[in-house]
């Protein structure tokens with residue numbers, strides 16, 4: 498079991514150095530050892546005289562030895578010093594009692610701990626609260642999560658008292674606030690269970706949400722004049738429950754770009770667990786009404802968070818707060834690239850060689866008109882590009898996808914969306930490129946088609962992760978295989 502492996506010697510040492518539900522473990526160990534020593538001393542007894550004693554049968558040999566060779570009681574040889582002891586002893590009932598009590602105080606919790614680690618989470622329903630709390634605090638993530646889960650389910654079953662729940666909520670919030678320590682989402686699950694069970698107030702929940710939501714607001718590095726600044730929210734390993742149904746409304750309250758101030762630039766609704774997962778982006782922005790230059794940009798983000806209300810995503814306003822963020826943005830002219838562009842014509846041949854067996858799949862979607870039983874007008878065909886990149890693609894690049902074919906001896910070209918390939922991409926690629934531009938329609942029954950990948954910084958920009966894109970000559974594929982799905986879909990849609 499995962500959890501058991503997670504509890505190693507390091508965790509055991511760590512556990513010993515700390516406390517069990519307020520009781521330090523070192524004293525427990527001390528009690529256990531001191532108790533055992535007292536028990537041994539008590540059982541051995543205190544010397545009450547200096548008579549010689551037969552070691553075998555404990556017969557008092559006073560007046561017998563020295564003189565006799567054998568014990569008159571059991572017949573053992575007593576000439577050898579090792580066969581005799583000195584002094585009668587009396588057991589100490591008081592020492593035995595004190596020893597047993599001390600050993601029990603220290604030993605029983607320790608033994609239970611060791612036993613629970615050996616048994617693992619299977620026995621959780623039968624464990625006392627202090628033991629579960631100890632596991633939640635000091636065990637590896639597997640055992641700790643299982644223990645917090647059991648504690649949470651005891652709230653639901655009304656088997657935990659309010660004082661204990663309040664203490665654990667306070668501890669959970671303190672752990673959440675300690676950003677140096679790893680966060681165990683199980684504590685968040687517990688706080689949510691407490692709130693759902695009426696054991697935690699809205700103030701507790703608000704503190705938990707505020708403490709858990711961690712994000713960065715990122716503005717893209719460049720924007721064209723009159724295009725949005727595209728603010729993005731990026732969650733940063735938020736310290737919340739993994740499963741909590743908490744929604745966060747992130748409102749771009751004020752965006753300041755140079756002298757221009759924009760209010761209420763939009764709201765994003767984010768489920769807290771999505772944030773927990775690491776990152777998400779939502780484009781938001783005010784048009785850049787400032788001229789080409791580098792500008793400082795700052796914004797006030799208003800957050801509202803809580804369990805969802807009647808609406809799907811709108812959170813109840815359990816927690817409300819504002820955060821300020823700032824950055825810089827370079828505004829460029831309308832025709833300039835927003836990413837860094839590098840031109841290297843010599844790469845074209847290599848890139849072309851990496852793209853293997855391109856196919857063009859053409860699909861016109863649904864063509865059936867409801868009611869009439871007749872196929873409807875054919876919508877512009879959409880193009881999906883399929884190919885294999887044989888080696889990791891060496892650079893970031895974006896392309897306009899252009900199809901070329903012959904009609905009555907005339908060459909026709911039509912653009913079908915864009916394709917961005919990040920450096921390192923390898924293997925089978927399937928990319929939908931959208932419909933052919935200008936409502937152009939491909940003739941049917943074409944087995945092969947010319948495919949042109951025309952480097953485009955705008956296509957590269959459309960992939961938000963590309964910061965530096967390649968431009969160079971067109972990549973030409975004279976005969977891409979055509980899979981024409983139009984007939985099939987027309988047939989399928991008729992039934």
Ligand SMILES: [Zn+2]
Pocket residue numbers: 551552553554555556568569570571572573
């Ligand atoms: Zn004897």
